[in-house]
Amino acid sequence: MRQEREHTRYNAREAEPKWRTIWDENKLFQTLNDDPRPKYYVLEMFPYPSGRIHMGHVRNYAMGDVVARYKRARGFNVLHPMGWDAFGMPAENAAMQNNTHPATWTYSNIAAMKAQLKSMGLSLDWEREIATCDPRYYKHQQAMFTDFMAAGLVERKISKVNWDPVDQTVLANEQVIDGRGWRSGALVEQKELTQWFMKITDYAEELNTALDTLTRWPEKVRLMQRNWIGRSEGLMLRWALDAATAPKGFSELEVYTTRPDTLFGASFMAVAPDHPLARAAAEKNPALAAFCDECRRMGTSAATLETAEKKGFDTGVKAVHPLDPSWHLPVYVANFVLMEYGTGAIFGCPAHDQRDLDFANAYALPVQPVVMPTGEDALAYTLANKDSMKVALDGDGVMINSHFLDGMTTEAAFAAVADRLAAESMGGQPIARRKVNFRLRDWGISRQRYWGCPIPVIHCESCGVVPVPKKDLPVVLPQDVTFDRPGNPLDHHPSWKHCSCPSCGKKARRETDTMDTFGDSSWYFARFTDPWNEESPTTPSAVNAWLPVNQYIGGIEHAILHLLYARFWTRAMHKTGHTSVDEPFEGLFTQGMVVHETYKSAAGEWLTPAEIRIESDANGRRAFRLSNNTEITIGDIEKMSKSKRNTVDPDDIIGTYGADTARWFMLSDSPPERDVNWTEDGVQGASRFVQRAWRICCETAEFPQATGSIDFGSESTALRRAAHKALAGVTEDVERLRFNRCVAHIYELSNAMSGVLAKGKPAPDMSAALHEAASIFIQLLAPMMPHLSEECWLVLGKSGLVGQAPWPQLD
């Protein structure tokens, strides 16, 4: 017979704030730099202060908090800080729309979001909070910028940019939609502007090879970075130009190729429309000039590239084949050759490159196979494919129709051509040299915007570009700016940009570009290690002790840009003496998105989950609108977004169920790297478990704890075994960030305990086993549901805080 027992329900709304106050009063999560324990640095990607946290934040920070709390219990000195990625365009947009200052908007958002994060019960060291828009932060970023300048890592050069003529600003590629500015809708122009660049390409080789050392990064992210860097090994090859046809001043054409082995299959040359040779040839040829203009207008948008045909224009210039002086090839201007990659010029080998083949077929150029698959007959293969190929053979094989290369593998032929041409010279220089090339380009950091870190340089007519001396830093953003007209408010400001030259004292002009906000997030993890240092960006003893971040957690959307820039910036900091580490993040975890069902009315309008009531039975689920009871179509499960209105507000969930329930649900069910589907049923399930865990602890507390030595019987031993099995499972799975499995282990233990408790008053050995199991149970729960576990810890008569208890010993 089940005993009649009345337990009060666990009241999260009362308990959660109470425990947070106790943690704060005991400074539980304050981290000292001189703590002797081994260090562990866990970091979640800091948020942009948009105004409110969303469920993605809840998932991200719940995961990080589990790791932080677990590592603390394992005896580590854990650094778990939080800050704000606070510069950026939304603040300026808000300023334009609402006539509020970006700083006012940003700081009020930070205050609101900080309160929300606090309500989650995260074990963060708020003493180290930083905001990138704070002059006490960007002062050091400016100091590093001048150090980077001195170290030759910063460059000012002319570059093509997307220019919005209405907003008078540069747009990133992502901000150009169908050739128009995302905000103004104006046709975007390609404009050449002098811009600031970080020389990330200086580290291309190292950023690529060091990926091999990042064994605790997802393979997917490493691969994406490897592709982005795009390392290739090839040959820089100089072709002589036929003097009779070449424009004045052009005697040769240099190309980059990764396939010198296919040189005998060449049938044309091609240069980019912006190539100097194209420009020179166009001067005397209006039709060619028109063709080049047309290519430029096509622009670089992905949509136009997809459908663009291979188009070219014969310049009339002839190039001399480097292995056969009697062989002259036509030089085309072609729309598929990019000025930005290699030398902006190629030789075309149609048989072994699909683009070249398409081009050759369009302009009736010869197609000569020079590589065939192993085992084929050379003559038969040639006859079958010559001038009639549809699909280029771009793989390895055996050389044919290639004179001294015939019979070699492609690999051997590459080496043979490279060696022979390196030994030959033209104008006193070798014809060819081996060259490692990268797709990666330098990082353009100039933004014609107000709400960003000012680039700390001064332009002087006599001295040129002069960095602002460190004693004059920070270059602070002016407060009194207006957003009533397009363009850069810093440029419009009546006095800000007028200054005197730091070296000669004459009147000079302050740089009005601000830095890309990716710069701000490229070193914040280093600043967290000693945010109190006013003199310099980092303190060697702190930054070198804490870095690298042991576990970094964030969204996959930052797989390339943020993580690559941070890897570069860390190396630049190393070069300039601000740290001695190269890789900022030892372990990386990319979590999945939070998704939710969508709801659409018959009229086609999206409805929020809060406006919906669900009915479900054996026939399935149906949705009804609360206001008028009409049936609503249940749509696809999609990423939570404002446009589909399928969002759930963390405040509502925490207010209704408590932070622990929200955290528990976020960690259960789906593997953390996959998307998690937020459902009302799932939250209620999590909430039921909170009450069940509470009941288990309350019921256990009614039975006596062990005194003296105990002989455990078979049933009590089984319970103890279940408890330690759960302990082993959770320990392993937290280490591997498999939180969904942790949840399952805990459920299994709770089922075992419920089964024992249902049998009524236990024998002394079972009572002792129950207390042991409950103690383990609460400790396993503690990293995930910290408030509830403190309350349970208390009801079981345990001393101290579970948040300070060491991880249980496995038996």
Add this chain to the structure above:
RNA sequence: GCGGACAUGGCGAAACUGGUAGACGCAAGGGACUUAAAAUCCCUCGGUGGCAACACUAUGCGGGUUCGACCCCCGCUGUCCGCACCA
């Protein structure tokens, strides 16, 4: 086009290094308690057959390796993601 990942009940998933497929949760169905509801508790829950013990079958599809395959190999199909004329 190139590169990569994934595919298991009604659903989210688990199965560790090749060794009892479906742990755990959700949904659903049945029952207990209740005036009723909520909450709680008990039972069932991949499919087919059987009162049952149980038998057969089952991890996208087709082959293969193995005493043994969700797991390894080959070939398909589908879904998702990244890059996108990179010479």
